């Protein structure tokens with residue numbers, strides 16, 4: 091029988107069926123951060139339990155740490171950071187803390203350190219764990235109670251998901267990136283359209299993406315509600331997994347980590363890559379996006395009262411007028427960072443737009459490389475100079491920073507941001523903050539222009 | 554034991570209510586599970602000065618005593634923070650009824666005994682209307698029979714067997730799973746050396 095890649099991965103990790111209909115699955119590797127793990131460790135303590143296999147876990151500091159300087163910016167974040175370090179040292183768990191060259195946003199660190207190879211099952215107390223699907227590995231986010239469960243048993247209780255295939259075929263136009271592909275997919279399938287599903291991406295426009303682009307796509311698949319996102323592991327995935335700190339230690343190649351030809355999916359979507367334009371989000375849900383040369387949506391006659399109310403609410407929060415051209419929207423700030431778009435490839439793409447140009451007067455522009463290692467690599471390539479000369483604030487420390495504003499990088503009420511992140515929720519980057527999601531190159535274009543701008547016109551000017 | 558959840562319901566018709574809205578990040582800087590009631594829906598409940606917003610449904614009588622929410626599509630989307638569920642439980646909620654929930658939120662709810670009955674869009678709209686009626690009376694969710702009774706109607710809802718069982722039985726998944734320790738060890742014995750992750754410290 092033809093199997094989907096998802097089914098192969100679940101089958102390979104199934105420990106046993108449970109009487110109530112769940113199964114136990116084996117977690118090869120588990121990642122923790124400082125804000126969703128403390129209560130899991132205290133749960134272990136209360137129950138008098140040990141960590142089942144300490145060497146299969148990694149803890150990273152990324153969510154609350156400051157990025158202007160290494161020292162914690164307040165006592166509360168200091169407590170979270172010290173708490174994780176203490177829990178790890180007590181239980182013998184690897185800890186990549188501040189000052190460690192391997193530190194950074196967990197989903198940037200893990201591939202960089204060679205800790206993901208095709209065929210693995212990875213869990214993490216963070217929803218963007220879907221990122222690892224780019225390697226043909228099954229990664230998914232879990233809550234704190236499940237973090238405790240993995241620590242104590244190396245397994246999770248699991249229910250098989252339904253499967254969805256998203257096929258993106260054709261050639262991308264100039265200036266269109268992996269970020270635009272996934273924003274298009276979110277727009278088509280809808281936020282929550284993949285709740286209860288594992289999504290497998292296929293098609294020529296996916297296969298021609300490099301690993302960074304594939305990670306961007308799998309990363310943001312959680313904005314569809316997908317609990318898992320997968321791509322066939324091809325040579326590029328194996329090559330990328332090789333030659334990194336852990337890669338010689340790991341090998342899961344017991345079968346082909348790709349979907350069988352003729353595998354059946356519960357739902358299938360087809361998207362024509364040629365029809366995708368560079369997108370920006372205009373609203374407060376990641377599926378509310380329009381092409382950069384488009385306009386803010388207007389109420390139409392076929393809209394239900396509920397849809398109208400939702401549109402009104404989003405427009406009010408975002409301070410936008412229905413029908414206005416999106417390129418006229420002025421920005422206050424530009425942010426390049428996050429597990430979606432802060433890899434070296436993303437920094438290069440933004441730098442190529444910034445080179446020889448200046449950030450518009452009054453725009454506060456920040457770039458936070460995804461990991462310490464990425465930052466050092468970028469500095470070795472001279473990218474930091476390009477950003478600095480353009481007027482960007484190049485941060486010396488790595489972390490999530492203004493992606494979720496849990497450190498001291500908090501946007502102000504009403505502040506409008508061009509952002510390379512993944513969520514434009516109300517209040518995400520600060521209470522009342524207005525986020526427009528887009529690719530890193532588009533953030534750079536907006537920073538230079540002082541308003542949302544079409545990166546394709548920049549390319550032309552460059553000649 | 555038939556497990557039923559009774560209480561007053563409040564309508565929260567917004568779609569895509571994400572975990573940042575349920576529990577804003579400034580309340581996440583904590584190493585305990587406690588003290589999250591005030592943070593729950595904080596930006597909807599309170600204004601910048603910390604005063605209750607009179608136009609928000611949970612600040613109005615009789616909905617201020619609601620323990621059940623009728624919610625819009627895709628409730629609980631966004632981050633994995635279990636703090637969202639802890640906070641809802643601490644604020645006194647025992648159930649949220651909707652058409653579909655984000656996966657991690659759904660699993661987190663199960664671990665904490667917060668029931669999430671799934672109904673059709675039509676039924677949800679019907680329940681939303683009943684909940685919006687100040688004299689609507691109590692809702693009763695019967696986990697065993699998978700039905701919701703409100704006013705004079707009784708409607709079915711969906712729940713998977715394992716979650717239903719967990720809600721009725723209570724218990725602790727971690728301790729229960731450790732009963733399978735031998736089976737887990739047997740599975741591990743079948744892994745090759747290179748399939749056992751050892752993170753370099």
Ligand code: SF4
Nearest residue numbers: 218428429490493494
């Ligand atoms: S960068 Fe943003 S989305 Fe990614 S893990 Fe950090 S907070 Fe979450």
